Amino acid sequence: MSCEEPTTSPTPENNITVVSSDGKEFLLDLKLTEQSETLARLISNFEYDRTDVKKDPVPLGNITSAQMQKIIEWLQHHRYYPKWEQNDIHYSTSFTFETWVEEYLNIPNNEMFELLNAANYLNIPRLFSTICRIMASRITGKSAEQIRTVLNIKTDVKNDVYTGIPIQEDSSSSEDGMSEISLSPSPPPI
Amino acid sequence: IMKLLKLPLVVLREIFSCMNYKEVFHFSLCSKQSFYRIKSLQLVRFSNIKFVDFMYTPKEIDVDIMPKNGDPRLHLEQIISVIPRKRKWKKFVQIEIGGNVMKFRQQTTKDKLVAVYDRKSQMVPFLNVIYTHVCNLFGDDVEYRMLHALCNKDQPKPIYENIKISRIWVWNRDVREIDEHFSSLPKQKFIQLHMGTMTGRLREDSKIFESEVVDVKDVESPIAL
Numbered sequence: 001m002s003c004e005e006p007t008t009s010p011t012p013e014n015n016i017t018v019v020s021s022d023g024k025e026f027l028l029d030l031k032l033t034e035q036s037e038t039l040a041r042l043i044s045n046f047e048y049d050r051t052d053v054k055k056d057p058v059p060l061g062n063i064t065s066a067q068m069q070k071i072i073e074w075l076q077h078h079r080y081y082p083k084w085e086q087n088d089i090h091y092s093t094s095f096t097f098e099t100w101v102e103e104y105l106n107i108p109n110n111e112m113f114e115l116l117n118a119a120n121y122l123n124i125p126r127l128f129s130t131i132c133r134i135m136a137s138r139i140t141g142k143s144a145e146q147i148r149t150v151l152n153i154k155t156d157v158k159n160d161v162y163t164g165i166p167i168q169e170d171s172s173s174s175e176d177g178m179s180e181i182s183l184s185p186s187p188p189p190i
Numbered sequence: 191i192m193k194l195l196k197l198p199l200v201v202l203r204e205i206f207s208c209m210n211y212k213e214v215f216h217f218s219l220c221s222k223q224s225f226y227r228i229k230s231l232q233l234v235r236f237s238n239i240k241f242v243d244f245m246y247t248p249k250e251i252d253v254d255i256m257p258k259n260g261d262p263r264l265h266l267e268q269i270i271s272v273i274p275r276k277r278k279w280k281k282f283v284q285i286e287i288g289g290n291v292m293k294f295r296q297q298t299t300k301d302k303l304v305a306v307y308d309r310k311s312q313m314v315p316f317l318n319v320i321y322t323h324v325c326n327l328f329g330d331d332v333e334y335r336m337l338h339a340l341c342n343k344d345q346p347k348p349i350y351e352n353i354k355i356s357r358i359w360v361w362n363r364d365v366r367e368i369d370e371h372f373s374s375l376p377k378q379k380f381i382q383l384h385m386g387t388m389t390g391r392l393r394e395d396s397k398i399f400e401s402e403v404v405d406v407k408d409v410e411s412p413i414a415l
Contacts, residue, residue: 095208113197120201128204135194136208144219151194153220 016048017057024065025057032075037123060122067118074104074127084126095133105134109151195223203231211255215269218327229327239332241355242324244317247339249273251317253324272316325352340367349374357382365390372397383407
């Protein structure tokens with residue numbers, strides 16, 4: 001999906017300022033905020049869309065400046081896209097993504113989780129659903145052990161099924177490092 | 191470092207809804223916490239399961255799921271398949287099922303798990319832990335079916351309380367063994383017996399007769415019901 005972007009010059013009247021958790025201010029076009037239900041509702045409630053209303057900066061205490069920049073990048077790319085409609089749940093992982101989206105979300109898992117949290121907080125359905133789908137597709141075709149490694153999940157029971165002897169946990173699944181995986185999983189060689 | 195399981199429940203639910211049954215099942219094997227997250231957040235999906243079918247043969251353990259009518263994915267979906275092999279690989283993965291860690295290898299071609307084991311008798315522990323995990327995950331409201339293939343005399347016949355529909359392939363086995371097998375099971379809704387070369391006579395008070403439907407194949411065999 002792609003949309004032609006008309007050229008518009010933002011004016012102070014159609015902007016609001018949001019402040020990230022680390023105190024950095026971002027000027028946001030009101031058109032962009034329509035993609036975030038949280039911001040759209042806030043703007044509607046405080047009537048920030050009116051030119052005669054003084055617009056105070058909106059503090060976003062849960063979102064860092066790095067996340068905010070990433071989110072603004074997303075909002076600008078999808079500025080002229082039609083409104084996101086949630087499809088029915090099909091319990092399927094056969095998703096396809098735009099090249100731009102794959103590049104945009106080619107980030108480490110922990111950044112992805114933080115972005116997902118931010119998308120949930122700001123209620124940006126398209127971004128939220130896309131990250132969830134990317135997360136699910138990272139698990140596709142993987143065994144439990146591989147999922148554990150990829151998502152940094154520590155096992156909590158360690159008894160061998162035959163002997164009942166406690167098993168030492170593999171050091172590769174420790175919390176020290178976040179493993180990265182490709183979108184097309186390759187099983188281990190036999 | 192942020193972890194997946196620390197995400198808000200509404201976020202986790204959305205991620206899980208993007209997975210198929212097999213992926214959800216394998217995710218539930220990762221840890222106790224992942225098991226409970228899946229179990230609590232996928233109740234609606236699991237209520238849409240018509241039955242779970244276990245297949246147990248000396249060569250393979252399969253678990254398949256059939257969704258109810260109305261589900262767009264109305265076909266048997268395999269969630270785990272285990273082929274036992276003698277230990278010959280140096281590398282294998284450890285998977286926790288039912289509170290125990292088992293050793294597997296993942297097959298590249300058919301995406302099956304290959305169990306790594308030393309002794310023949312270890313096939314039953316595999317089935318036991320898989321059965322326990324599946325029943326704990328999907329709950330008591332789901333119908334569980336079992337397909338047994340009893341070929342060898344030393345092959346055990348696992349008894350499971352939740353199984354309501356049994357299909358048994360039998361070769362070279364005594365009728366009394368089958369009789370005893372069903373006497374240990376709860377009342378079955380449906381029993382299908384493929385008699386093969388089995389001979390003998392069932393007891394008059396055999397629990398097989400309590401089943402709502404008994405379907406006997408290979409009726410030319412000299413078995414008296």
